Amino acid sequence: MDLEELKKTVAREALSFVEDDMVIGLGTGSTTSYFLKFLGERIREEELEIYGVPTSYQSRLLALEYGIPIRALDEVDAIDIAVDGADEVDPQLNLIKGRGAALTMEKIIEYRAGTFIVLVDESKLVNRLGEKMPVPVEVIPAAWRAIAEEIEVFNARAELRMAAKKDGPVITDNGNFILDVKFERIDDPLDMEIELKTIPGVVENGIFADIADIVLVGTPQGVRKLER
Numbered sequence: 195m196d197l198e199e200l201k202k203t204v205a206r207e208a209l210s211f212v213e214d215d216m217v218i219g220l221g222t223g224s225t226t227s228y229f230l231k232f233l234g235e236r237i238r239e240e241e242l243e244i245y246g247v248p249t250s251y252q253s254r255l256l257a258l259e260y261g262i263p264i265r266a267l268d269e270v271d272a273i274d275i276a277v278d279g280a281d282e283v284d285p286q287l288n289l290i291k292g293r294g295a296a297l298t299m300e301k302i303i304e305y306r307a308g309t310f311i312v313l314v315d316e317s318k319l320v321n322r323l324g325e326k327m328p329v330p331v332e333v334i335p336a337a338w339r340a341i342a343e344e345i346e347v348f349n350a351r352a353e354l355r356m357a358a359k360k361d362g363p364v365i366t367d368n369g370n371f372i373l374d375v376k377f378e379r380i381d382d383p384l385d386m387e388i389e390l391k392t393i394p395g396v397v398e399n400g401i402f403a404d405i406a407d408i409v410l411v412g413t414p415q416g417v418r419k420l421e422r
């Protein structure tokens with residue numbers, strides 16, 4: 195089964211958590227895009243009363259395209275479930291997220307969800323966070339260089355993320371820059387998440403420790419469900 199098929203399979207499986215009258219946090223990325231497509235079809239076919247709370251411009255645009263009614267975070271009382279992808283998942287279900295630069299709204303919404311469901315293929319499973327991927331850190335633009343230097347005390351290298359279809363750096367949905375931070379090793383994800391957050395000028399970082407409730411892993415043999 196190719197990677198796109200694995201993504202579709204986990205995205206379909208996530209529909210089993212969806213019930214009528216739910217408010218659903220809508221994640222960002224290619225795997226979640228399939229979930230949004232299937233969610234839109236299900237809302238139409240079963241005439242469900244569901245609202246989505248987008249975590250990015252990408253999920254907002256896709257929700258509009260697929261006919262998912264949307265609400266802003268300050269228009270809802272609670273979020274029942276949130277569904278999103280991840281870049282790495284460790285055995286305790288700590289995550290690295292933010293390859294799509296949407297980590298700040300993702301964390302705001304997913305932290306508040308009754309159940310946060312993560313969709314990955316098995317290539318995203320690691321023994322220790324940071325094994326393959328850098329940790330994205332959203333920073334206030336004026337502070338990027340100072341923060342990049344300060345991060346070196348953690349035995350890490352920070353690189354300003356550059357845009358692909360624009361000259362200069364990536365600008366997030368919130369108007370900030372992204373530093374991609376490659377660590378030698380991350381021994382304690384929660385501790386590192388907090389350390390990064392306390393640097394003045396850091397808006398948010400892509401370590402999501404102790405937030406995921408369920409991880410659905412796409413494998414050629416089917417979907418594995420990991421629970422915390």
Ligand SMILES: O=C(CO)[C@H](O)[C@H](O)COP(=O)(O)O
Pocket residue numbers: 221222223224225226278279280281290291292293294295296297300
């Ligand atoms: O954190 C994210 C965006 O900020 C994505 O959820 C994460 O990068 C996974 O994306 P994909 O499903 O395309 O691999």
